[in-house]
Amino acid sequence: MKLTPDLARIQLLQEFHGVLSTIHPDRGPDAVPVVYAITRDDLVGIPIDKVKPKSSTRLQRERNLSADPRAVLLVQMWDQHEWSKLWWVRADLQWVADPEPEESTTLSGLLAERYVQYRDEPFTDVLVFRIANLTGWSASEI
Numbered sequence: 001m002k003l004t005p006d007l008a009r010i011q012l013l014q015e016f017h018g019v020l021s022t023i024h025p026d027r028g029p030d031a032v033p034v035v036y037a038i039t040r041d042d043l044v045g046i047p048i049d050k051v052k053p054k055s056s057t058r059l060q061r062e063r064n065l066s067a068d069p070r071a072v073l074l075v076q077m078w079d080q081h082e083w084s085k086l087w088w089v090r091a092d093l094q095w096v097a098d099p100e101p102e103e104s105t106t107l108s109g110l111l112a113e114r115y116v117q118y119r120d121e122p123f124t125d126v127l128v129f130r131i132a133n134l135t136g137w138s139a140s141e142i
Helices: 005-014 060-067 101-114
Strands: 017-024 028-035 043-049 070-077 087-095 123-138
Touching (some): 005 087, 028 060
Antiparallel strands (some): 070 087
């Protein structure tokens, strides 16, 4: 069954990780696993952290967003044995290149609340997005 935007948002808020897809200028879709936080006014924050090693100080997703600010966050529930529990949510995102300082601060705080690994804010930046559209599907009523 198709999820309403409100139900899709609830599912998005309840999960802790998803896949962020940006658009690489040459290769096309470029997907990476991410964690995220969402504000009440539909801003999404995805950290650039110092917890995991990075090959560069500027990640490919940042370079992709500079070329094309559109992105998608896909979150899903998968149960190999019980397909009646399956659902997915797709958030179409627009990157906010120069967020207001309070937006970044709010999202940093939400990330620290959601993930114990970020309690001391070990990230160099927070990518800020605005949700442009929410859609989703569920195998059964949520």
